[in-house]
Amino acid sequence: MSAASPAATAFGPVTVRPGDARYDGLLRGNNFRFVGQPDEVRVLGSTEQVLRAVRDAVRTGRRIAARSGGHCFEGFSADPGVRMLLDLAPMDAVGYDAARGAFAVQPGATLGHVYRTLFKGWGVTIPAGGCPEVGAGGHLAGGGYGPLSRRYGSVVDHLYGVEVVVVDRDGDARVVVATREPDDPHRDLWWAHTGGGGGNFGVVTRYWLRSPNVGRSADPTRMLPPAPRNMLEYLVIWAWDDRMTKDVFTTLLRNFGTWHERNSAPGSPNAGLYAILLPTHRSAKQFSMVVQIDADLPNAEGLVDDFILAVRDGTNVEPLLNDHRTMPWVHATTWPGTGEPGDVFTRRYKIKAGYLRRSFTDGQLDTIHRYLTTPTTAQHAGMLLVGYGGRVGAVAPGDTAIAQRDVVMKAVYQTLWIDERDDATNVGWTRAFYRDVYADTGGVPVPGEVSDGAYINYPDVDLADPAWNTSGVPWSTLYYKDNYPRLQRVKARWDPHDIFRHALAIEPASG
Numbered sequence: 001m002s003a004a005s006p007a008a009t010a011f012g013p014v015t016v017r018p019g020d021a022r023y024d025g026l027l028r029g030n031n032f033r034f035v036g037q038p039d040e041v042r043v044l045g046s047t048e049q050v051l052r053a054v055r056d057a058v059r060t061g062r063r064i065a066a067r068s069g070g071h072c073f074e075g076f077s078a079d080p081g082v083r084m085l086l087d088l089a090p091m092d093a094v095g096y097d098a099a100r101g102a103f104a105v106q107p108g109a110t111l112g113h114v115y116r117t118l119f120k121g122w123g124v125t126i127p128a129g130g131c132p133e134v135g136a137g138g139h140l141a142g143g144g145y146g147p148l149s150r151r152y153g154s155v156v157d158h159l160y161g162v163e164v165v166v167v168d169r170d171g172d173a174r175v176v177v178a179t180r181e182p183d184d185p186h187r188d189l190w191w192a193h194t195g196g197g198g199g200n201f202g203v204v205t206r207y208w209l210r211s212p213n214v215g216r217s218a219d220p221t222r223m224l225p226p227a228p229r230n231m232l233e234y235l236v237i238w239a240w241d242d243r244m245t246k247d248v249f250t251t252l253l254r255n256f257g258t259w260h261e262r263n264s265a266p267g268s269p270n271a272g273l274y275a276i277l278l279p280t281h282r283s284a285k286q287f288s289m290v291v292q293i294d295a296d297l298p299n300a301e302g303l304v305d306d307f308i309l310a311v312r313d314g315t316n317v318e319p320l321l322n323d324h325r326t327m328p329w330v331h332a333t334t335w336p337g338t339g340e341p342g343d344v345f346t347r348r349y350k351i352k353a354g355y356l357r358r359s360f361t362d363g364q365l366d367t368i369h370r371y372l373t374t375p376t377t378a379q380h381a382g383m384l385l386v387g388y389g390g391r392v393g394a395v396a397p398g399d400t401a402i403a404q405r406d407v408v409m410k411a412v413y414q415t416l417w418i419d420e421r422d423d424a425t426n427v428g429w430t431r432a433f434y435r436d437v438y439a440d441t442g443g444v445p446v447p448g449e450v451s452d453g454a455y456i457n458y459p460d461v462d463l464a465d466p467a468w469n470t471s472g473v474p475w476s477t478l479y480y481k482d483n484y485p486r487l488q489r490v491k492a493r494w495d496p497h498d499i500f501r502h503a504l505a506i507e508p509a510s511g
Helices: 047-060 111-122 136-141 187-192 246-262 300-312 329-334 362-373 390-394 420-437 475-494
Strands: 014-016 040-043 064-067 084-087 094-097 102-105 159-167 173-179 203-209 230-239 274-278 286-294 321-328 348-356 382-387 409-417
Touching: 047 064, 047 084, 047 159, 047 173, 047 203, 094 111, 102 111, 111 136, 111 329, 136 203, 159 187, 173 187, 187 475, 230 300, 230 329, 246 274, 246 300, 246 362, 246 382, 286 300, 300 321, 321 329, 348 420, 362 382, 362 420, 409 420
Parallel strands: 040 084, 064 084
Antiparallel strands: 014 040, 094 102, 102 203, 159 173, 159 203, 230 286, 230 321, 274 286, 274 382, 348 409, 382 409
């Protein structure tokens, strides 16, 4: 019998500086528009390593940023002012923590890895995003959502606790654990990570997940929502041809919104149905809609068929394709590359977004049709309408940092392209499209009857730019509404020296 292998040592720390063959490969996140030039990249594998790195940064007066999956839409971790970049990708452990009575997830774990591990070990899951290569680090802190959110709520509705490296008033870094327990003296730090966004309060080194109203002594297989066995997915494709008139196109979009207005209350029989409508620019020749539902839900096929009929109502235009398939949920959810914004050749993008309480107005639909049919040199231009609501609306706006709890959809406006020389054209098209859709409210989705601000995990620095936000409503209100003053107080307590900051960072409360 051979001798037992020695225990594996923790990864890192590794320090990479300019001149190292690895340096250039570590500078970019997912959006190739942004490339940082830090003095060094610390590739880290443990909480203790993160603690030492933060202490070094504070001691030497260097601005710091952390990156897990690197899928931030803006250049927060690639900002020129960042002198020390913390790469947390090696911190990717996922497992059950018996001491805490919750599942522990490190920030570098991709969502696909989280789903696979929870599924294989315990048959459970979380209602997080549909892009398996996104890192848990920023996704969870920003209030992530995905195909199961209408059924089970936001992912932070299942967040039990966080482990965070913070810098106190004396300038010393330390590790703090904060939970949702009512008597936890650090509970405000937990609350700030239920939608307050990443990079604001410290460096998260671990999340703990357990559904609300589930005790720590429960069977781990019942601590989170059960993973579906099979997923039923429909794909509907329409042609951008002469039959796709303005009236037909706007009717499809209006119907999609109206259905979500009527079927997005908590407990709705349709809360298990998740749909994305993807109206692309006419130059793409076609556009599509994807619908997903747990195949084992009662009358699953009937629910989807009724939904598709409701979206098509009054159009009299047959889709090019209306087909479906059933496959294991874990395969559909974790297939590599699913949901990515493009392959390696289209990793430059500009994305803007807004919450919707109801369908777009007729004037907004006219604007959307105009932008998607007027010739443009912008590439891969279009938008997404993403179903939301359902169980998300069962939580009060102040119970977590996510203030937008009565919305039914998220709208996304985007272009994706290849060449740096095309940056101005593509960014300009997306900015103008967004500005004109929200022309009646100063170019941004001001909370009101139709809109309800924006989602911090789709950050957009234009919202803080008076050239693009003429509403008089600050970016902080658009993202956080009435929760912003509380977030500022948390910031003042846990990051009083504003060590952790970026272009849309929460500002510490004064006084």
